[in-house]
Amino acid sequence: MTIETKITKSFFRSDAMQQIMAFGALIVLFIGFSVASPYFRTFDNFVGILLATAVNGVLALGATFVIITAGIDLSVGTLMTFSAVLTGVFITKWGLPIPVGIVGGISAGAFIGFVNGSLVSRLKIPPFITTLGMLYITKGLSLVISELKPIYFNDTPAFREMAMGSVLDKIIPGFEIPNAVLILFGAAFLAHIILSRTILGRYTFALGSNEEATRLSGVNVNVWKTAVYALAGMFSGIGGVLIASRLNSAQPALGAGYELDAIAAVVIGGTSLSGGEGSILGTIIGAFIISTLTNGLRIMSVPQEWQIVVTGGIVILAVFLDIVRRRK
Amino acid sequence: MSETLIKMEGIVKRFPGVLALDQSSFELRAGEVHALVGENGAGKSTLMKIIGGIYSKDAGRMLFEGEEVEVKSPRQAQDLGISIIHQELNLMPHLSVAQNIFIGREPRTNLSFIVDDKKTNREAERLFKLLSLNLDPNTKVSDLTVAKQQMVEIAKALSFNAKALIMDEPTAALTDTEIEDLFTVIRQLRKDGVGIIHISHRLEELKLIADRVTVMRDGKTIDTLEAKDASKDKIISLMVGRTIFEEAPEIPENPSEEVVLEVRNLNRGKALQNVSFQLKKGEILGFAGLMGAGRTEVARAIFGADSYEAGEIYIKGKQAQIKTPGNAVSNSIGYLSEDRKQYGLVLGMDIKENVVMSSMKDFISKLGWVDFKKSSVQAQDMVDALDIKTPTIEQKIKFLSGGNQQKVVIGKWLTADTDILIFDEPTRGIDVGAKSEIYKLLNDLTDQGKSIIMISSELPEILRMSHRVVVMCEGRITGVLNADEMSQEKIMKFATMRNNNVQEKEAIAN
Numbered sequence: 001m002t003i004e005t006k007i008t009k010s011f012f013r014s015d016a017m018q019q020i021m022a023f024g025a026l027i028v029l030f031i032g033f034s035v036a037s038p039y040f041r042t043f044d045n046f047v048g049i050l051l052a053t054a055v056n057g058v059l060a061l062g063a064t065f066v067i068i069t070a071g072i073d074l075s076v077g078t079l080m081t082f083s084a085v086l087t088g089v090f091i092t093k094w095g096l097p098i099p100v101g102i103v104g105g106i107s108a109g110a111f112i113g114f115v116n117g118s119l120v121s122r123l124k125i126p127p128f129i130t131t132l133g134m135l136y137i138t139k140g141l142s143l144v145i146s147e148l149k150p151i152y153f154n155d156t157p158a159f160r161e162m163a164m165g166s167v168l169d170k171i172i173p174g175f176e177i178p179n180a181v182l183i184l185f186g187a188a189f190l191a192h193i194i195l196s197r198t199i200l201g202r203y204t205f206a207l208g209s210n211e212e213a214t215r216l217s218g219v220n221v222n223v224w225k226t227a228v229y230a231l232a233g234m235f236s237g238i239g240g241v242l243i244a245s246r247l248n249s250a251q252p253a254l255g256a257g258y259e260l261d262a263i264a265a266v267v268i269g270g271t272s273l274s275g276g277e278g279s280i281l282g283t284i285i286g287a288f289i290i291s292t293l294t295n296g297l298r299i300m301s302v303p304q305e306w307q308i309v310v311t312g313g314i315v316i317l318a319v320f321l322d323i324v325r326r327r328k
Numbered sequence: 329m330s331e332t333l334i335k336m337e338g339i340v341k342r343f344p345g346v347l348a349l350d351q352s353s354f355e356l357r358a359g360e361v362h363a364l365v366g367e368n369g370a371g372k373s374t375l376m377k378i379i380g381g382i383y384s385k386d387a388g389r390m391l392f393e394g395e396e397v398e399v400k401s402p403r404q405a406q407d408l409g410i411s412i413i414h415q416e417l418n419l420m421p422h423l424s425v426a427q428n429i430f431i432g433r434e435p436r437t438n439l440s441f442i443v444d445d446k447k448t449n450r451e452a453e454r455l456f457k458l459l460s461l462n463l464d465p466n467t468k469v470s471d472l473t474v475a476k477q478q479m480v481e482i483a484k485a486l487s488f489n490a491k492a493l494i495m496d497e498p499t500a501a502l503t504d505t506e507i508e509d510l511f512t513v514i515r516q517l518r519k520d521g522v523g524i525i526h527i528s529h530r531l532e533e534l535k536l537i538a539d540r541v542t543v544m545r546d547g548k549t550i551d552t553l554e555a556k557d558a559s560k561d562k563i564i565s566l567m568v569g570r571t572i573f574e575e576a577p578e579i580p581e582n583p584s585e586e587v588v589l590e591v592r593n594l595n596r597g598k599a600l601q602n603v604s605f606q607l608k609k610g611e612i613l614g615f616a617g618l619m620g621a622g623r624t625e626v627a628r629a630i631f632g633a634d635s636y637e638a639g640e641i642y643i644k645g646k647q648a649q650i651k652t653p654g655n656a657v658s659n660s661i662g663y664l665s666e667d668r669k670q671y672g673l674v675l676g677m678d679i680k681e682n683v684v685m686s687s688m689k690d691f692i693s694k695l696g697w698v699d700f701k702k703s704s705v706q707a708q709d710m711v712d713a714l715d716i717k718t719p720t721i722e723q724k725i726k727f728l729s730g731g732n733q734q735k736v737v738i739g740k741w742l743t744a745d746t747d748i749l750i751f752d753e754p755t756r757g758i759d760v761g762a763k764s765e766i767y768k769l770l771n772d773l774t775d776q777g778k779s780i781i782m783i784s785s786e787l788p789e790i791l792r793m794s795h796r797v798v799v800m801c802e803g804r805i806t807g808v809l810n811a812d813e814m815s816q817e818k819i820m821k822f823a824t825m826r827n828n829n830v831q832e833k834e835a836i837a838n
Contacts, residue, residue: 197442197443198441198442198443199434199436199441199442199443200441201443202423202427202431202434202443205420205422205423206420206423206427206431208422209420209421209422209423210418210419210420210421212418213417213418213419213420213431214420214431214432215402216382216402216414216418217402217418217431217432218401218402218403218406218432218433219431219432276420276421276422277422
């Protein structure tokens with residue numbers, strides 16, 4: 001006779017539940033604000049929310065990978081700025097063609113991510129410390145390279161078009177959704193495929209779930225961990241190009257604080273800080289919850305300082321609900 | 329005689345300050361189950377880790393199928409056909425069964441960076457068929473029992489076409505039925521010509537499964553015997569290098585009739601159903617049952633570590649409100665967890681800090697400072713009284729052996745001076761010599777008038793130590809036996825009595 005300890009997982013406990021809960025929260029926010037304010041439910045405002053999500057969303061994609069490995073990346077915000085500044089230098093000061101400048105900016109992000117990953121995996125410096133250091137380094141380098149001045153893309157109007165133009169408007173006139181939103185969804189799709197279908201995605205989960213077991217299975221954990229941080233750096237690079245295009249300038253003083261918004265989006269989306277689980281869909285929903293909340297509260301004339309307080313409350317609430325869900 | 333698969337000769341391995349392996353040797357043939365036994369720290373795991381490429385040897389030769397090899401990484405060992413199943417299972421709990429088996433060599437689609445999950449699942453299913461295992465490849469590993477997780481490890485080893493399989497204490501956490509299932513699989517592998525190294529502390533099971541037994545002590549290989557010639561006493565005497573009488577009969581003296589702890593109708597969902605029992609002064613009350621029978625749950629509920637829905641706890645006749653472990657300690661209850669490292673000790677702190685952990689208030693001076701002198705004296709007393717083997721009381725817990733760690737936990741509760749002590753698997757992972765010492769300690773404690781609840785999965789231990797035994801199955805108490813009516817058979821029957829059949833109960837009792 002075997003005593004089967006059958007673990008019947010209730011639907012409430014299932015992993016899908018976290019995403020459904022997050023998605024439900026987003027819908028509730030939308031309905032709530034729509035009822036409360038006619039200004040909220042306009043097409044222009046929806047576009048505004050989408051646009052406001054773009055940069056944070058892209059940064060959060062990279063952060064998702066790192067957090068699933070049970071690591072943390074505090075440098076995503078300032079690395080974004082670093083990539084933006086370099087893109088500015090490449091295009092305006094070196095006069096490189098726009099695509100080359102963009103690829104250069106993104107590559108710079110990926111390279112710094114690679115450095116992060118190497119320090120974490122080979123030198124065994126804890127991720128928190130490594131990326132905290134890199135936060136300062138990239139912040140400082142951005143100021144040095146830009147000589148403390150914003151770099152404007154006034155001579156290359158096509159660069160601004162990249163994020164703020166609308167391909168969709170040309171296809172369906174009047175449907176004026178900026179390209180930045182398409183880039184966000186494109187990047188999210190790419191991230192989703194990488195996370196759920198590729199070897200890199202599989203090892204991302206494996207590292208976060210049990211790194212020692214992964215190593216003993218013959219996986220070269222250093223290489224893959226480095227790759228994860230490089231990927232996060234790449235998404236920061238994309239974010240940098242995006243924000244430069246959106247602002248038509250690289251603002252060297254910008255960036256600090258973005259990493260916290262990105263981590264908040266990842267956490268609200270149900271990715272566990274202890275590693276091993278998480279999803280891109282959750283992160284995107286998390287990013288939208290933050291920007292919808294900010295937008296809605298602003299429309300309701302809630303002062304900006306209070307919006308920040310509410311965001312903090314939401315982060316804690318989201319994690320608390322996740323803990324309750326697991327406990328059941 | 330079958331061919332020699334692995335031969336280790338003159339293996340030496342040094343760790344800082346320790347000679348872990350000293351000219352040890354070992355031989356594994358194809359199609360045999362070769363048991364490797366020895367006290368903790370004898371060098372078994374170190375030798376196996378050298379075979380598996382996790383450690384490198386300092387001297388000696390390793391031959392695989394007659395050729396000298398240098399195994400430098402786990403990967404290289406796998407490529408040779410050597411797989412290790414570690415005591416702490418090496419699985420990724422968040423990944424599926426199939427993903428775990430093929431980690432590091434996932435089947436790919438035509439695009440080489442895309443994982444082919446369908447193929448992964450198909451391959452996993454094929455392996456499960458070979459093992460006659462009923463398992464869904466999509467199940468998350470965290471949802472499986474330990475026994476099933478072990479089967480996943482075996483399937484993983486098979487997928488490497490393992491010629492040699494090393495299993496480090498595979499039965500330590502399994503129930504008897506699960507062990508039988510495991511042995512069925514092991515016999516199947518043996519028939520297929522796989523050489524299996526089986527490390528175990530459970531000497532009773534060697535006769536059931538092993539062909540040969542090698543005994544190690546102090547980093548040396550002492551002897552290799554045919555399993556059929558190896559009596560338990562002989563193995564034990566080789567292990568400890570002296571003759572000890574492990575099965576020394578203990579005639580339990582009748583304890584007093586004074587009831588110190590009474591539990592009435594403790595309930596929590598399915599985990600605890602109407603649990604009622606009494607503990608008498610100076611008694612060792614054994615708690616027997618299979619894994620998951622609810623014994624630990626009872627202990628944790630009494631100790632206030634987990635909540636319960638209904639029921640009452642009486643301490644010396646008075647109803648006690650125990651909501652937190654703090655309440656339990658004030659009611660003079662101490663709990664020694666089955667998982668010392670996780671719940672019993674702070675590994676990074678030293679002996680003197682751990683010993684006073686549950687009774688800090690007695691070691692604080694009037695001004696609120698920690699009284700280091702007093703706590704050091706107490707720690708030294710405990711080290712002497714319990715014969716804890718350590719250079720100093722400043723030694724960090726993580727550097728002590730399992731048996732000595734357990735003694736520190738005991739020292740901690742002796743310092744707290746509680747009248748009721750709950751020992752959850754007090755000898756798990758502890759070698760034979762240290763076991764006897766722990767048994768002696770338990771007897772000394774009851775002689776001093778302390779009352780003990782001893783949860784144990786080892787029936788010989790229950791039979792040897794308990795005045796009475798409570799048997800549990802699926803959250804219910806299915807039987808209570810006095811010392812004179814205890815037998816392995818009766819306990820097992822109660823332990824597997826899944827529905828509360830009164831007639832069956834009476835039949836067993838008679």
